[in-house]
Amino acid sequence: MFKLMEGEDAQGSFTFLFEGQPISATPGMSVAAALLAADVSIFRQTPVSQSARGPFCMMGACYDCLVYVDGMNVQACMTKARDGMKVTRVPVINEDIET
Amino acid sequence: MNPESSSTTAETVIIGGGLHGLSTALHLAMRGMKVVVLEKDRVGRHASSANAGGVRRLGRALPEVPLSVASAKIWQDISDLLDDDCGFVSSYQVKLADTDIHLDQLRDRAKQVRAIGFEHEEMIDQQTLRDLVPAVSKECIGALAVKGDGFANPFQTVRAFYTKCVDLGVVFHQGHGVETITRFADDWVVRTAKHTVTARNLVNCSGAWGGKIAAMLGDHLPIEVRAPMLMITEKMPHFMDGVAGAQGIPLSFKQFPNGTVLIGGGNVGQAYPETNETALDYQGLALSAATAWRYFPIMENAKIVRCWAGLEGFMPDNIPVIGKGYQDNVFHSFGYSAHGYQMAPICGKILSELIIDQEASLPIDAFDPARFRKNSRENGSETLEKFAS
Amino acid sequence: MNDQFDIIVIGAGPAGISAALEADHHGASVCLLDEQASAGGQIYRNVSQSTPARTKVLGSDYLKGEQLVRDLRNSGVVHRTGVTVWKVGQDGTIAYSKEEFATQIKGRHVIIANGATERSTPLPGWTKPGAMTVGAAQILMKSAGIVPTNAVLIGSGPLLYLVAQQLVTAGAPPKALVETQTKTDLLRATRHLVPALKGWKQLAKGLQLIAAIRMAGVPRFTGATNIAIHGDEKVDRVSFEANGKNHSIQVTSALLHQGVVPNTQITRSIGLKHIYSGQQHCFHPVTDLFGQSSNIVFSIAGDGAGIGGAKVAALSGKISALNAVCQIGKIPKSKCETLAAPILKKRSAELAIRPFLDAAYPPPADVLRPADETIICRCEEVTAGNIRRFASLGCKGPNQAKSFGRPGMGPCQGRYCGLTVTQILAQETKQSHDVVGAYRIRAPLKPITLKELASLETPKEPETVK
Numbered sequence: 001m002f003k004l005m006e007g008e009d010a011q012g013s014f015t016f017l018f019e020g021q022p023i024s025a026t027p028g029m030s031v032a033a034a035l036l037a038a039d040v041s042i043f044r045q046t047p048v049s050q051s052a053r054g055p056f057c058m059m060g061a062c063y064d065c066l067v068y069v070d071g072m073n074v075q076a077c078m079t080k081a082r083d084g085m086k087v088t089r090v091p092v093i094n095e096d097i098e099t
Numbered sequence: 100m101n102p103e104s105s106s107t108t109a110e111t112v113i114i115g116g117g118l119h120g121l122s123t124a125l126h127l128a129m130r131g132m133k134v135v136v137l138e139k140d141r142v143g144r145h146a147s148s149a150n151a152g153g154v155r156r157l158g159r160a161l162p163e164v165p166l167s168v169a170s171a172k173i174w175q176d177i178s179d180l181l182d183d184d185c186g187f188v189s190s191y192q193v194k195l196a197d198t199d200i201h202l203d204q205l206r207d208r209a210k211q212v213r214a215i216g217f218e219h220e221e222m223i224d225q226q227t228l229r230d231l232v233p234a235v236s237k238e239c240i241g242a243l244a245v246k247g248d249g250f251a252n253p254f255q256t257v258r259a260f261y262t263k264c265v266d267l268g269v270v271f272h273q274g275h276g277v278e279t280i281t282r283f284a285d286d287w288v289v290r291t292a293k294h295t296v297t298a299r300n301l302v303n304c305s306g307a308w309g310g311k312i313a314a315m316l317g318d319h320l321p322i323e324v325r326a327p328m329l330m331i332t333e334k335m336p337h338f339m340d341g342v343a344g345a346q347g348i349p350l351s352f353k354q355f356p357n358g359t360v361l362i363g364g365g366n367v368g369q370a371y372p373e374t375n376e377t378a379l380d381y382q383g384l385a386l387s388a389a390t391a392w393r394y395f396p397i398m399e400n401a402k403i404v405r406c407w408a409g410l411e412g413f414m415p416d417n418i419p420v421i422g423k424g425y426q427d428n429v430f431h432s433f434g435y436s437a438h439g440y441q442m443a444p445i446c447g448k449i450l451s452e453l454i455i456d457q458e459a460s461l462p463i464d465a466f467d468p469a470r471f472r473k474n475s476r477e478n479g480s481e482t483l484e485k486f487a488s
Numbered sequence: 489m490n491d492q493f494d495i496i497v498i499g500a501g502p503a504g505i506s507a508a509l510e511a512d513h514h515g516a517s518v519c520l521l522d523e524q525a526s527a528g529g530q531i532y533r534n535v536s537q538s539t540p541a542r543t544k545v546l547g548s549d550y551l552k553g554e555q556l557v558r559d560l561r562n563s564g565v566v567h568r569t570g571v572t573v574w575k576v577g578q579d580g581t582i583a584y585s586k587e588e589f590a591t592q593i594k595g596r597h598v599i600i601a602n603g604a605t606e607r608s609t610p611l612p613g614w615t616k617p618g619a620m621t622v623g624a625a626q627i628l629m630k631s632a633g634i635v636p637t638n639a640v641l642i643g644s645g646p647l648l649y650l651v652a653q654q655l656v657t658a659g660a661p662p663k664a665l666v667e668t669q670t671k672t673d674l675l676r677a678t679r680h681l682v683p684a685l686k687g688w689k690q691l692a693k694g695l696q697l698i699a700a701i702r703m704a705g706v707p708r709f710t711g712a713t714n715i716a717i718h719g720d721e722k723v724d725r726v727s728f729e730a731n732g733k734n735h736s737i738q739v740t741s742a743l744l745h746q747g748v749v750p751n752t753q754i755t756r757s758i759g760l761k762h763i764y765s766g767q768q769h770c771f772h773p774v775t776d777l778f779g780q781s782s783n784i785v786f787s788i789a790g791d792g793a794g795i796g797g798a799k800v801a802a803l804s805g806k807i808s809a810l811n812a813v814c815q816i817g818k819i820p821k822s823k824c825e826t827l828a829a830p831i832l833k834k835r836s837a838e839l840a841i842r843p844f845l846d847a848a849y850p851p852p853a854d855v856l857r858p859a860d861e862t863i864i865c866r867c868e869e870v871t872a873g874n875i876r877r878f879a880s881l882g883c884k885g886p887n888q889a890k891s892f893g894r895p896g897m898g899p900c901q902g903r904y905c906g907l908t909v910t911q912i913l914a915q916e917t918k919q920s921h922d923v924v925g926a927y928r929i930r931a932p933l934k935p936i937t938l939k940e941l942a943s944l945e946t947p948k949e950p951e952t953v954k
Binding site for chain 1: 523525530534537539540542543544545568605606614617618619620621624625627628629631632633634635636637638654658660721724740741751765866867868869898899900904908933934937
Binding site for chain 2: 005072073093
């Protein structure tokens with residue numbers, strides 16, 4: 001769980017959609033920060049074991065915060081939230097698909 | 100003598116621990132022969148694990164077709180041979196056409212294959228292609244296809260062959276390159292910095308370094324070392340089972356069961372076989388990316404995670420050297436020109452036949468090293484004198 | 489090729505900005521490339537957009553970055569933000585992507601100032617949502633003004649105390665500090681204490697932080713072992729042993745830290761010489777005093793060359809820039825040496841505290857020798873036990889390990905498992921870390937789209953193969 005630090009106000013906040021739900025963000029916030037602030041901690045499931053993952057490094061190194069933004073697979077911590085953007089979870093990739 | 104060095108005798112010494120060396124060792128060991136494999140780096144380090152894993156009869160040079168068809172039979176039941184499925188997925192390989200000219204070229208090709216008595220390559224129309232490969236670009240108007248071809252996992256294949264060889268008693272010395280090859284009575288004496296192996300038969304399966312070893316044996320074979328490049332994407336939702344190439348443009352495209360997509364097809368980087376190094380040519384990779392995107396629009400935003408290149412030996416006629424060398428009891432099997440992976444299971448068997456039965460069960464005349472022997476007799480004798488002195 | 493510059497600097501943290509400013513000052517054309525939207529690196533992240541609330545929490549050391557960023561803005565440096573460098577060629581060509589398009593530029597000399605990443609902390613449960621690095625929590629404060637409400641800090645090192653104190657100031661005191669360093673570590677470190685007194689200001693600051701944490705009533709556990717992070721899907725509890733007792737704390741955030749290590753992705757990809765530091769338990773590129781690497785075209789400045797912290801990084805940046813402008817003939821060697829001498833002296837004073845810190849806060853056995861079941865490669869979910877099994881099957885190095893079970897082959901490209909794989913293989917095969925080596929790194933240094941790669945330059949239409 002995250003909250004705004006003492007004295008920090010949510011001036012100029014706007015919303016974007018995550019899985020169809022409105023998420024509030026302040027200017028300059030990354031998608032990852034906005035989701036964490038909105039109490040979304042599970043960002044995706046791994047392709048290997050379908051286990052849950054969320055942001056880990058917040059600096060673009062670990063690739064655990066991957067989400068889809070307008071259909072593109074991106075690092076949520078490296079993507080600035082924009083008014084009205086559409087964010088979804090990446091589709092679950094199941095390795096055991098019969099081929 | 101170096102106290103750490105060892106000396107062994109065997110019936111056959113194989114130089115090169117890539118897939119062809121491993122397969123040859125395996126088939127010889129299965130027939131009870133005592134085999135030592137010398138590998139300068141580690142087993143499967145180069146083209147054998149850096150390749151795209153294509154298991155393909157489609158589009159083979161005509162002399163390779165009988166071998167490739169026989170190898171496909173082994174692949175279908177690869178677990179019987181290796182107790183491991185090598186990650187083999189039997190699905191299809193297609194060669195795509197997006198112009199009428201390309202389509203005609205593919206039709207001609209199918210006819211040529213039928214003319215030599217094989218039926219596996221068949222033309223498919225646009226609708227059949229789209230049913231088989233839904234992700235393919237709408238621009239593709241047909242394809243040449245082989246059902247039952249597919250792909251396997253190169254790492255897993257190397258490991259499976261290696262494990263089986265070890266089980267059957269094949270001895271491996273890894274980490275030291277061959278320094279000298281000399282004759283002692285009727286035997287070959289092969290020395291590395293650490294080991295000396297004395298054996299009646301010598302097999303050169305040295306891949307990109309095959310020409311260098313051949314020269315030490317008096318065979319001057321015109322090999323060129325190149326560095327075919329590959330790239331792989333992050334895991335994507337499953338969209339394709341088989342392998343696609345394209346007529347008239349380098350492309351090799353497949354999705355593995357784990358979701359990653361491998362793109363190759365022949366664009367090469369720089370090869371430095373002396374130091375085991377390769378350098379990537381990013382313009383070439385950009386071209387591969389553009390080609391893959393053109394034939395598979397779904398790839399536009401796919402993320403490339405890794406690019407690499409392997410060292411591979413190419414012959415001027417793009418078919419390998421398989422057969423006896425200039426000197427007694429020398430056998431060559433290299434220069435597979437970037438399409439040796441599928442053929443490894445059968446070629447090891449062919450080599451074992453050449454060594455034990457003196458005769459191969461399938462036609463291999465087209466691969467005879469002698470096709471390049473115009474100059475090798477004189478060069479060869481020079482080299483021999485040098486070794487004798 | 490779109491652009492040519494005298495000097496290209498990669499990374500706009502204290503080292504990169506200082507280097508760019510110094511090179512600019514000597515009349516070189518300079519391009520500074522950075523992945524973030526604004527200059528500052530991780531240490532001064534977002535400093536130019538800080539709010540009064542954040543400034544109060546983050547303190548005066550953070551604000552020092554403001555001046556640096558202002559100087560950069562007023563300089564002649566070409567500062568390109570939001571770019572992902574994905575290829576660095578041995579001749580100084582650099583390919584990067586920005587907004588889905590790739591560009592290539594070339595520098596006569598390149599200064600790599602890509603800093604550090606936090607050391608990987610493979611503990612049971614560390615992949616669960618809610619577990620993140622201490623640095624990540626600090627980045628959330630700097631860039632978004634948010635704090636975890638229910639956190640425990642796990643690990644050791646100065647950053648642990650700094651962030652704990654910042655959380656206290658921000659009105660979100662952590663539930664506990666679970667520290668891995670032991671009394672023995674501290675005792676062992678005391679032999680470095682006398683030289684470290686040169687850095688007394690830093691030592692005093694550290695003591696102040698600890699005092700503030702104590703004042704806030706945050707419990708500290710030291711010498712913690714058997715740390716595990718629990719939770720069904722996400723973190724809900726942390727357990728550990730300390731002072732001979734088992735402890736369990738309910739939390740929603742587990743913040744991990746074991747110091748930082750040089751980010752060697754770029755330096756490895758160019759094939760520069762690297763060496764393992766037993767003192768810092770990590771690889772770093774080999775450089776001379778001036779940051780010159782084993783390739784004449786490249787200098788390395790800041791934490792990327794070996795961990796020294798922000799002040800050292802800024803000084804190293806200046807020194808590397810002097811080296812760079814000297815290499816390309818902008819200033820003579822004698823002038824370079826004269827100008828560098830006082831900076832070198834200052835830097836060595838700043839570095840005096842390092843051996844003490846390295847000895848006092850070493851990575852614990854839990855992290856250097858993770859339990860068999862612990863995942864070490866987060867992307868491909870390869871465990872420490874898997875790596876040990878590969879070793880028993882004859883695997884001698886990290887590149888070979890890839891062929892056994894895919895460690896390092898996911899999207900992070902081995903950033904978080906590389907060092908651990910080397911350390912485990914070194915233990916198992918009884919080889920030195922340098923002999924075991926590290927993953928071979930190749931471009932793309934970060935995953936790029938096919939479209940980006942294809943845009944590198946409009947490829948020639950290939951000739952039709954007959």
